[in-house]
Amino acid sequence: MRISSVIGLYFSPTGTTRTLVTAAAEQAAQTLGVPFRLISLNTPAERETIFHFSADTLVIVGAPTYAGRLPNKISPDLRRILHGSGSPAVALVTYGNRAYENALAELFRVLTDGGMKPAAGAVCVCQHSIARALAAGRPNAEDCAEVRRFAAKAAERIQKDEIVLSPAVPGDADSSYYIPTGTSGKPAKFLKSAPQTDSEKCDRCGRCAALCPMGSISSEDPSVVSGICIKCQACILGCPRGAKFFDDEQFLSHARMLEQKFAGIHKENEFYL
Numbered sequence: 001m002r003i004s005s006v007i008g009l010y011f012s013p014t015g016t017t018r019t020l021v022t023a024a025a026e027q028a029a030q031t032l033g034v035p036f037r038l039i040s041l042n043t044p045a046e047r048e049t050i051f052h053f054s055a056d057t058l059v060i061v062g063a064p065t066y067a068g069r070l071p072n073k074i075s076p077d078l079r080r081i082l083h084g085s086g087s088p089a090v091a092l093v094t095y096g097n098r099a100y101e102n103a104l105a106e107l108f109r110v111l112t113d114g115g116m117k118p119a120a121g122a123v124c125v126c127q128h129s130i131a132r133a134l135a136a137g138r139p140n141a142e143d144c145a146e147v148r149r150f151a152a153k154a155a156e157r158i159q160k161d162e163i164v165l166s167p168a169v170p171g172d173a174d175s176s177y178y179i180p181t182g183t184s185g186k187p188a189k190f191l192k193s194a195p196q197t198d199s200e201k202c203d204r205c206g207r208c209a210a211l212c213p214m215g216s217i218s219s220e221d222p223s224v225v226s227g228i229c230i231k232c233q234a235c236i237l238g239c240p241r242g243a244k245f246f247d248d249e250q251f252l253s254h255a256r257m258l259e260q261k262f263a264g265i266h267k268e269n270e271f272y273l
């Protein structure tokens, strides 16, 4: 199959997925000797464009695992905006050292339903955006090198028409979400929690508002969160003054539980092709 360009698209509020999609797209393009483009789907404005990929475009899509699946507020947007005409696709899912459960299977399904042909899938361990002690510093240089080797192999196989069917991947695209628990083992309910703002530190630069994937933070007064918060941590990690924080006790208990159970365990990346 002749490929004429590579497009890497990512939803990546805290940047780990973006790093790996960038590595994969760059490498696939280099292997194929074609140009590549990177597209962020982080903000509501960026998720307004509807894409129609041609059959000779290699589409690489990356998203993080949230509660064992794709982020539930973003998955419908991916379905709405990503369309192919038999375009070969690579799915890349990241997760924070707990489990990715059904996220890769769901991304495969989204791509297939959108008219693309998922030819390969990667699941990569990345620093947990909520519990920062998990997989701290990942993706590291070795993770990026592994993703590059995977992308080169996938690109070669697509070029040589060696991929006929989607590879089987673990998980069930229709299954339910993981229910977060706290340190007590009981479900931690923090769906409605939102970031707080330390007014002494905040200088109202508006960065958190610009970063929020749901467009929920007021740019005039960043302490006002008027829409949905998906707990992605973009505002917390992206605030140059460290002015944003979560104080919801159940949310914090979930983060502590994750650190107690999943920090210090080394998990390997997985590649399907």
Ligand SMILES: Cc1cc2nc3c(=O)[nH]c(=O)nc-3n(C[C@H](O)[C@H](O)[C@H](O)COP(=O)(O)O)c2cc1C
Residues within 6 Å of the ligand: 011, 012, 013, 014, 015, 016, 017, 018, 063, 064, 065, 066, 067, 068, 069, 094, 095, 096, 097, 098, 099, 100, 126, 127, 128, 129, 130, 178, 230, 231, 232, 233
């Ligand atoms: C709301 C939320 C839910 C998450 N759920 C999971 C999960 O179920 N399993 C897991 O291992 N990591 C989970 N993570 C961690 C992210 O998948 C991981 O940190 C990912 O690398 C973040 O991608 P990004 O840097 O591109 O935003 C979750 C993170 C958030 C913010």
